[in-house]
Amino acid sequence: MTIIDIPNDYSVQLSPPDITSYKDGNIGIDYIWSFDSGRPGPHACITAVVHGNELCGAIALDWLLSSEFRPIAGTVSFGFMNVAAFEAFDPEDPNASRWVEEDFNRVWAEAVLDGDRESVELRRARAVRPFLDTVDFLLDIHSMQHPAPPLMMSGRHDKARELAARIGAPERVVADSGHAAGKRMRDYAGFDDPASDKAALLIECGQHWAADTVPLAKLASARFLTSLGVADLDLLQGLGEPGPQLFYRVTEAVTIESDGFKFAQSFTGGEVLPKAGTLIGTDGDRPVVTPYDDCMLVMPTKRTWKGQTAVRLARLDA
Numbered sequence: 001m002t003i004i005d006i007p008n009d010y011s012v013q014l015s016p017p018d019i020t021s022y023k024d025g026n027i028g029i030d031y032i033w034s035f036d037s038g039r040p041g042p043h044a045c046i047t048a049v050v051h052g053n054e055l056c057g058a059i060a061l062d063w064l065l066s067s068e069f070r071p072i073a074g075t076v077s078f079g080f081m082n083v084a085a086f087e088a089f090d091p092e093d094p095n096a097s098r099w100v101e102e103d104f105n106r107v108w109a110e111a112v113l114d115g116d117r118e119s120v121e122l123r124r125a126r127a128v129r130p131f132l133d134t135v136d137f138l139l140d141i142h143s144m145q146h147p148a149p150p151l152m153m154s155g156r157h158d159k160a161r162e163l164a165a166r167i168g169a170p171e172r173v174v175a176d177s178g179h180a181a182g183k184r185m186r187d188y189a190g191f192d193d194p195a196s197d198k199a200a201l202l203i204e205c206g207q208h209w210a211a212d213t214v215p216l217a218k219l220a221s222a223r224f225l226t227s228l229g230v231a232d233l234d235l236l237q238g239l240g241e242p243g244p245q246l247f248y249r250v251t252e253a254v255t256i257e258s259d260g261f262k263f264a265q266s267f268t269g270g271e272v273l274p275k276a277g278t279l280i281g282t283d284g285d286r287p288v289v290t291p292y293d294d295c296m297l298v299m300p301t302k303r304t305w306k307g308q309t310a311v312r313l314a315r316l317d318a
Contacts, residue, residue, distance in 0.1 A: 006095040006302050010147070012209040014055045016089050017062040019080055027077075029131055033065060034077040037230070041074020042136040044228050046221050048078075050105050050140060050185060052085025052097040056205050056213035057141030060221050071230040077135065079128065081185075084120050094209060095302075106182025110189070125185075132188060137163065138200035139224045140186050141217050143208040145302050148269030150216055153202040155187060160199045161247065166227040169220050169242035170203070172270075174298055175317060176250035179309045204299065215240070248296055249317040254310040258284030261304040267311070271297045280311065 025032040046064070048057025061078045069076070080086065082104040088097040101119040113126060132138075144151075150170035154160040156177050164173045178184050190196035203220050205213040219239045225231035263281040273280075278290045280297070291313065298312035 004096050004098055004303075008094050010207055010209060012091040012094055013211040014059065014209050014214065015091075016055050016086065017058050019058060019062060019083070019086075022062075022065060022080065027131065029128060031080040031083050032077065032128065032131055033079075034075060034131075035070050036075045037071040037073050039073045041071070041230050042228055043075040043077065043134055044071075044137045044139075044225060044230050045077040045079060045132075045135040046139045046141065046224065047081050047185070048141045049083065049086040050081045050142065051103075052082050052087070052099065053089055053094050054141075054143040054208055055089070056143055056217040058086065059214050060141060060217035063218060064221065069231070069235070071225075072232050074228070074230045076225060076230050077131070079131070081128065082121060082124060084124070091209075103182065105184045106179065108183040108185050108188040112182070132185070136198050137224075137228055138186060138191060138198075139221065140200065140202045141221070142202055142204050143206055143210075143213050144204045144269060144299055145208065146268035146300070147207040147210065148299070150206050150213075151204040151270075151298065152220075153186070153204065155192060155200065155202075157192070157194050157199075159194070159197070160191075160201055163199050163227070164201055165245065167201070167220060167223045167242075168245065169223060170205075170216060170245075171243055172246050172248060174248045174250060174312075174314055176298070176312060176314070177253070179253060180255045181307055181309065247317045248298075248314040250298060250312045250314045252291065252313045254280070254283075254288055254313065256283055256304060256306050256308050256310050257286070259306055260284050261306075261310055263300060263304075263310075267297050267300045269297055269299045269311075273297070280313075283310070 104121040152164045152173045186200040186202040190198035191200035205216045222235045264279045280288045296314045300311040
């Protein structure tokens with residue numbers, strides 16, 4: 001396993017569910033379950049543990065599977081993705097199991113999937129790729145390093161933003177183009193093609209191990225399925241109601257260019273810095289500043305390594 005030596009600053013309030021009973025799946029791919037209603041409708045899929053130390057998605061999928069959820073139209077699938085990393089989760093060192101050999105959520109460029117590189121994550125991505133090609137709508141459940149307002153990441157195109165508005169949760173929706181370090185699963189193939197009807201969303205439910213990530217993961221999952229007409233509205237009972245939404249667009253992803261990136265403050269994400277030119281950090285000798293007034297910081301990283309995204313910068317989108 002690649003060593004990810006990042007101290008943990010936060011209490012671990014969640015326990016990973018036992019997902020071993022889901023190993024065999026029901027479509028010939030481990031940990032992938034798919035249910036066809038026999039009626040017309042889209043193929044909707046919810047995925048979890050793309051990163052092995054993000055627990056709320058696994059809990060939400062366990063909730064849906066253990067309740068024997070079945071769709072009323074179309075097909076609904078549930079997938080546990082980077083299971084090898086998830087199985088290595090240790091609450092005493094909870095940052096270490098984000099991945100095994102590389103980030104599962106940076107390998108989804110066709111050239112990488114079709115190339116010669118090998119890793120635990122790439123082998124799993126190649127195994128689930130044929131299944132993912134059949135999915136029309138994807139909700140990929142994640143969580144964040146720091147306590148920050150939850151985010152729905154909608155990618156570059158209006159089709160996903162419109163789906164996020166139909167779901168209605170969480171409050172902040174962020175349109176973005178991903179990371180220089182590699183393509184995310186939510187940006188794979190038709191999901192990122194404006195000519196395709198397919199759409200994908202990635203939800204960041206809050207700090208990785210915070211208890212309040214679970215209610216949001218369940219609410220977003222239920223509203224995703226009901227908004228597509230593949231689940232009965234009864235699924236929403238007891239999950240609460242979302243509030244109004246704010247829509248942001250990322251204008252810049254700050255990619256680290258040196259071995260000495262440092263933030264100017266202990267940013268945790270979601271901060272809106274009111275003045276253009278405010279110092280965010282330094283990348284070696286290069287100052288990184290806000291390019292405009294009311295700039296929101298999106299998910300500043302602890303992994304301040306060369307080539308990684310340090311932070312993304314966003315503004316309100318009309």
